[in-house]
Amino acid sequence: MTADTILEVRGLRTYFFLRRGVLKAVDGVSFSLRKGEVLGLVGESGCGKSLTALSVMRLLPKGSARTVEGQVVLDGEDILTKSLNEMRTVRGRKISMVLQDPQTSLNPVFTIGNQLREAIVRRFKGSRAELDRESIQALRHVEIAAPEQRIGQFPHQMSGGMKQRVVGAIAISGKPEVLIADEPTTALDVTIQLQYLKLLKRLQRETGMAILFITHDFGVVARMCDRVAVMYAGRIVECGPVRQVFDNPSHPYTQALIASVPKMEGTDGRLRTIEGQPPSLMNLPVGCRFADRCAFADERCREAYPGTYQVGADHTADCWRLAP
Amino acid sequence: MQRYIVHRLLQGLVLLFMVATIVFFLGRLTGNPVDLMLPEEATAEDRQAMIQALGLDGSVYEQFVIFITNAFRGDLGMSIRMRQPAVDAFFDRLPNTLAIIPWALLMAMAIGIPLGVVAALNRGNFIDRLAGGIGVLGIAMPSFWLGIILIFVFSVELGWLPSGRMGGPEHYVLPVITLGAFLVAGFMRLIRSSMLEVMESEFVKLARIKGLSEWVVIWKHCLRNALIPVLTLWGVFVGNLITGAIVTETVFAWPGVGRLTYEAVIYRDFPLLQAVIILKAILILSINLLVDILYAYVDPRIRLS
Numbered sequence: 001m002t003a004d005t006i007l008e009v010r011g012l013r014t015y016f017f018l019r020r021g022v023l024k025a026v027d028g029v030s031f032s033l034r035k036g037e038v039l040g041l042v043g044e045s046g047c048g049k050s051l052t053a054l055s056v057m058r059l060l061p062k063g064s065a066r067t068v069e070g071q072v073v074l075d076g077e078d079i080l081t082k083s084l085n086e087m088r089t090v091r092g093r094k095i096s097m098v099l100q101d102p103q104t105s106l107n108p109v110f111t112i113g114n115q116l117r118e119a120i121v122r123r124f125k126g127s128r129a130e131l132d133r134e135s136i137q138a139l140r141h142v143e144i145a146a147p148e149q150r151i152g153q154f155p156h157q158m159s160g161g162m163k164q165r166v167v168g169a170i171a172i173s174g175k176p177e178v179l180i181a182d183e184p185t186t187a188l189d190v191t192i193q194l195q196y197l198k199l200l201k202r203l204q205r206e207t208g209m210a211i212l213f214i215t216h217d218f219g220v221v222a223r224m225c226d227r228v229a230v231m232y233a234g235r236i237v238e239c240g241p242v243r244q245v246f247d248n249p250s251h252p253y254t255q256a257l258i259a260s261v262p263k264m265e266g267t268d269g270r271l272r273t274i275e276g277q278p279p280s281l282m283n284l285p286v287g288c289r290f291a292d293r294c295a296f297a298d299e300r301c302r303e304a305y306p307g308t309y310q311v312g313a314d315h316t317a318d319c320w321r322l323a324p
Numbered sequence: 325m326q327r328y329i330v331h332r333l334l335q336g337l338v339l340l341f342m343v344a345t346i347v348f349f350l351g352r353l354t355g356n357p358v359d360l361m362l363p364e365e366a367t368a369e370d371r372q373a374m375i376q377a378l379g380l381d382g383s384v385y386e387q388f389v390i391f392i393t394n395a396f397r398g399d400l401g402m403s404i405r406m407r408q409p410a411v412d413a414f415f416d417r418l419p420n421t422l423a424i425i426p427w428a429l430l431m432a433m434a435i436g437i438p439l440g441v442v443a444a445l446n447r448g449n450f451i452d453r454l455a456g457g458i459g460v461l462g463i464a465m466p467s468f469w470l471g472i473i474l475i476f477v478f479s480v481e482l483g484w485l486p487s488g489r490m491g492g493p494e495h496y497v498l499p500v501i502t503l504g505a506f507l508v509a510g511f512m513r514l515i516r517s518s519m520l521e522v523m524e525s526e527f528v529k530l531a532r533i534k535g536l537s538e539w540v541v542i543w544k545h546c547l548r549n550a551l552i553p554v555l556t557l558w559g560v561f562v563g564n565l566i567t568g569a570i571v572t573e574t575v576f577a578w579p580g581v582g583r584l585t586y587e588a589v590i591y592r593d594f595p596l597l598q599a600v601i602i603l604k605a606i607l608i609l610s611i612n613l614l615v616d617i618l619y620a621y622v623d624p625r626i627r628l629s
Contacts, residue, residue: 057533088535105526105529
């Protein structure tokens with residue numbers, strides 16, 4: 001852990017304990033997030049991206065899901081060992097999150113102003129008028145027009161894009177050092193997506209917060225992120241600076257993912273896909289999880305999980321072909 | 325909004341007509357009230373005179389047409405036993421029933437809602453089952469039994485509370501408990517299931533992300549949303565209370581419309597019974613309309629149309 005690391009996740013394992021068996025949704029995830037950087041976490045649906053985020057926030061769905069192992073070191077403290085009460089003081093203030101679906105992220109029966117004040121009052125104890133002023137300021141900050149009117153409105157009176165801006169305003173109103181954005185643009189119209197990404201980028205530059213940006217879209221990664229971690233079947237298989245990972249993808253899964261991004265020019269009109277299915281998270285292979293879909297797989301890949309090997313400066317991948 | 329209300333009122337009118345029809349013909353099925361009203365030594369002439377006086381000499385259909393026509397003018401006939409217009413008899417007693425219904429509703433909510441929240445928070449464990457048990461107890465105990473037990477314990481044995489009749493606040497305690505008890509489970513189950521649903525929603529997650537205390541998350545963000553379906557059923561619950569008042573008021577000798585209904589039945593005072601049922605139907609319809617209008621204020625997403 002270097003001095004500029006703000007969040008470090010080590011060996012995180014979050015399992016679902018179901019009647020049918022144990023579902024290893026997050027199975028040994030490690031990464032670090034540096035102050036002021038944007039780290040992309042990419043992977044297909046069901047690979048454990050969102051669950052990694054929820055494990056870090058300690059907001060796992062009640063009941064069957066549990067983090068069984070690992071450390072989440074935020075600003076020098078392992079927050080997995082904190083009590084739920086201590087965790088409350090961390091959430092919103094040190095680490096916050098933007099959820100995927102703006103349509104359901106805001107409470108339908110309270111005004112925007114009410115929901116913003118709740119968040120703002122945690123760092124700034126003031127009178128109602130002062131809090132309203134802060135709320136208006138927060139809305140203006142996320143580029144919402146006529147914020148004076150908006151604070152008295154209910155979520156259903158706003159568009160999806162606007163709601164997601166409000167969610168953003170709420171999430172950062174405690175001035176957190178780390179923001180987790182879990183596919184914040186997936187539910188938005190394409191034209192609104194770009195605006196939202198630009199807004200996030202601007203906010204990140206202004207506040208200097210670090211962002212863990214979860215997405216399945218490599219295009220978004222290229223636009224938003226400094227570094228990227230590629231996740232497959234509950235593990236991070238490759239991690240490095242965006243440019244390097246794009247130019248020199250070293251894990252066969254990353255290669256296949258990048259190859260399957262549709263391009264405008266030079267194609268035969270076909271969309272590329274990755275053959276096969278990811279392994280069942282209930283019954284994971286002992287070896288490399290991608291082996292069954294990998295063109296380069298051999299005996300070694302099926303016998304044991306590879307180590308994490310250095311590909312370049314700050315660029316690693318979990319693949320036997322990189323073993324020295 | 326206005327169109328909606330007019331539409332609902334017209335619907336209500338159709339419904340009332342159906343209620344009136346059913347009540348009228350069902351009442352005729354119970355036999356001729358004249359036999360019950362005359363002393364045993366009455367002659368055939370006495371009987372004929374009474375039938376004529378009560379307008380029972382025409383065919384059932386003629387009687388029905390007269391009944392409906394008068395009903396539209398607000399005349400639901402004379403009570404046979406009380407010798408006063410049935411409508412007046414009803415409205416004389418109504419305030420007494422309305423004096424206990426809100427308290428019974430309030431009591432049922434004050435117990436049922438927290439019980440439902442606690443049950444949802446402890447889903448599947450001992451506390452959940454205990455809360456469910458308390459709720460079911462309210463349904464399982466028939467009000468005539470609960471009422472009598474309460475009178476036995478608190479009036480007869482302990483002598484703390486009066487056993488019946490209207491009076492000061494102490495007279496309200498036992499009837500209100502008896503009347504409200506069977507709604508506790510309704511509120512509890514409704515709140516429990518809607519809380520379980522709401523607690524899974526994304527906005528609750530965002531509330532936690534903000535770092536709000538569990539107390540605020542549960543009792544503000546979750547409960548306010550979980551209360552919406554409760555309001556929908558308010559109309560039904562108030563209807564239940566009006567019906568439930570028949571037994572409770574009879575047990576506690578409470579001079580309300582419930583007891584009036586009971587009296588109308590046992591004395592076969594069919595004009596009164598018809599009037600009571602139709603007026604109760606109007607009451608329940610109005611409450612339901614009121615609840616639907618109120619609904620639009622509680623849930624800002626609803627706009628009546």
